[in-house]
Amino acid sequence: MGYSNYTIVTLGSHSALQILKGAKDEGFKTAVVVTPDRIPLYKSYDNFIDQILEIQSWQDFPKIEKDLGSDFIIIPHGSFVAYLGMDENKKMKVPYFGNKKVLDWEEDRKMQRRWMEESGVKVPRRFRKGDKTDRPVIVKSYGAAGGKGYFTARNQKELDEKLKTFSEERFMVQEYVIGVPVYFHFFYSPLTHKVELMSVDKRYETNVDSLGRIPAKNQRGLNIEPSFEVVANIPMAVRESMVAVAVEMAQRVIKTSQKLIGPKGLFGPFCLETIVTSSEEIYVIEISARIVAGTNCFINGSPYTYLLYDEPMSTGRRIAREIKNAIKQNKLKEVLD
Numbered sequence: 245m246g247y248s249n250y251t252i253v254t255l256g257s258h259s260a261l262q263i264l265k266g267a268k269d270e271g272f273k274t275a276v277v278v279t280p281d282r283i284p285l286y287k288s289y290d291n292f293i294d295q296i297l298e299i300q301s302w303q304d305f306p307k308i309e310k311d312l313g314s315d316f317i318i319i320p321h322g323s324f325v326a327y328l329g330m331d332e333n334k335k336m337k338v339p340y341f342g343n344k345k346v347l348d349w350e351e352d353r354k355m356q357r358r359w360m361e362e363s364g365v366k367v368p369r370r371f372r373k374g375d376k377t378d379r380p381v382i383v384k385s386y387g388a389a390g391g392k393g394y395f396t397a398r399n400q401k402e403l404d405e406k407l408k409t410f411s412e413e414r415f416m417v418q419e420y421v422i423g424v425p426v427y428f429h430f431f432y433s434p435l436t437h438k439v440e441l442m443s444v445d446k447r448y449e450t451n452v453d454s455l456g457r458i459p460a461k462n463q464r465g466l467n468i469e470p471s472f473e474v475v476a477n478i479p480m481a482v483r484e485s486m487v488a489v490a491v492e493m494a495q496r497v498i499k500t501s502q503k504l505i506g507p508k509g510l511f512g513p514f515c516l517e518t519i520v521t522s523s524e525e526i527y528v529i530e531i532s533a534r535i536v537a538g539t540n541c542f543i544n545g546s547p548y549t550y551l552l553y554d555e556p557m558s559t560g561r562r563i564a565r566e567i568k569n570a571i572k573q574n575k576l577k578e579v580l581d
């Protein structure tokens with residue numbers, strides 16, 4: 245079957261517009277699964293969205309999934325685990341771009357930490373239950389939550405107090421690294437065995453990114469707690485010396501995934517979320533094993549994709565290109581789960 249007979253489908257949220265625009269540019273048919281409130285948005289892009297599949301709520305996704313044939317290919321993004329849950333993701337029968345085994349390694353913070361450590365990347369110190377914290381920490385719950393529900397504590401006493409009223413069961417306490425966040429987006433192709441740097445962003449998080457607007461002396465007494473909810477993403481061009489380090493880290497992360505997760509390992513889009521300190525150390529705070537929303541800044545390509553492609557290449561389009569190449573080379577199975 246030629247690639248133009250396939251339909252690329254995703255959930256209407258997160259980076260769906262980018263994914264579907266990319267799929268259309270590569271010659272695929274496209275479909276989006278949406279809840280009623282979002283139909284006007286996706287309808288307004290009928291130039292590249294062929295089919296709108298309505299469900300009443302995200303919980304109804306399995307009902308519609310049954311009707312999608314083997315000519316549909318689903319592209320997961322940040323909302324899949326957040327809205328459908330882990331089990332639903334694993335149970336999906338529609339051909340799925342990516343390796344579902346990676347989901348466990350991404351979701352479980354301890355497994356992810358092992359993956360990062362074995363990749364030889366610098367990670368913030370972790371404090372286990374019973375450890376004495378001797379520096380500021382950040383407490384992170386599990387799952388892709390876009391920074392929601394994180395909190396910080398300056399010392400052990402503050403940590404103990406805040407944990408008393410914390411309702412999450414699964415979380416990790418990590419050293420709070422003082423520096424700037426830099427998110428590197430990559431794509432690993434199992435067909436060419438190459439890691440491509442796609443783009444770089446930083447997040448615009450409320451309220452941490454606005455705390456500096458009010459001098460510390462005016463903040464005194466306001467009792468502001470920092471929070472890290474992502475609102476938007478901002479494009480970046482990074483010092484080339486740091487790009488060199490990041491690309492090497494990404495290659496090691498891929499190699500290690502093939503050892504830990506199985507021969508296929510991690511492939512397709514992924515992101516190294518880092519904090520860069522004033523001594524130019526790059527700490528990896530998280531591996532996102534999927535397309536991240538920061539790539540939405542680059543639907544028309546980035547400075548880095550311009551170096552590799554003579555046409556606008558978003559991460560969404562790169563995914564579609566990989567599927568197209570796999571079909572042409574009779575290797576579609578290698579990129580689907």
Ligand code: AMP
Pocket residue numbers: 257258259322323326388389390474475476477536537538
């Ligand atoms: P939304 O597309 O706004 O419905 O977001 C769906 C989920 O994706 C959210 O609950 C977050 O977990 C995650 N998310 C959304 N936007 C971003 C972003 N810019 N960066 C990282 N995660 C995000």
Ligand code: AMP
Pocket residue numbers: 368382390391394418419420421422425447449472517519529530
């Ligand atoms: P994450 O969900 O891991 O991508 O983290 C969301 C945000 O929390 C980041 O963009 C940072 O602003 C902040 N953050 C997370 N972990 C750390 C850390 N170890 N040190 C400093 N800031 C952090």
